[in-house]
Amino acid sequence: MKKWKIPFLSTRKTIRENFKLNFTQSYVLTLVLIGILGVYYVWTLNANATRWYTMRNLEMSKRTLLFEDNLLDVKIAEVESLNNVTSNLVVQKMEKIDKPQYLILKDSNLAFSNNWQKTEPAKN
Numbered sequence: 001m002k003k004w005k006i007p008f009l010s011t012r013k014t015i016r017e018n019f020k021l022n023f024t025q026s027y028v029l030t031l032v033l034i035g036i037l038g039v040y041y042v043w044t045l046n047a048n049a050t051r052w053y054t055m056r057n058l059e060m061s062k063r064t065l066l067f068e069d070n071l072l073d074v075k076i077a078e079v080e081s082l083n084n085v086t087s088n089l090v091v092q093k094m095e096k097i098d099k100p101q102y103l104i105l106k107d108s109n110l111a112f113s114n115n116w117q118k119t120e121p122a123k124n
Helices: 009-018 023-079 082-086
Strands: 102-106 109-113
Touching: none
Parallel strands: none
Antiparallel strands: 102 109
16 A cells, blocks of 8 residues: 555555564664663762762761860860869969868858868967
8 A cells, every 4th residue: 555556545654654663673772772771770870889989988087087076185184184284383383372261062052161271279
C-alpha cells in the first residue's frame, strides 16, 4: 500500500509503515542507552566519593581542633592553679596581713569570723 498507488491513504499511515527498526538499529540503540546509564552511574559514584572525602577531612580537622581545645584548657588550668599563683614573684612580694578575717561556710549559712587565729594574752 504505497502512497502513489492508493491516493486516499493518509501521510501519517505511510510514515508509520516506513518507520520500522531493524534488529541492528534496536541493538545499537540499546547499547547507547546502557552506555549512558553506565556513565551516569560512574558520575554518581564519583560525586558520592567526593562528598565522603570532604566529610572525612572535616571530621579529621574537627578532631584536631577538639584536641587542641583540650590542650588549651589544660594550659589554662595550669596557669590558674594555686601553686602557680603562690609561687609567682608578684604574690610573694605582697605584704602579710596582721589579723586576717575569713569567711566560713557552715550548713549553708554564712558566718563572718573576726578572730580566726588564737589571740595572745595582752601584756601589761
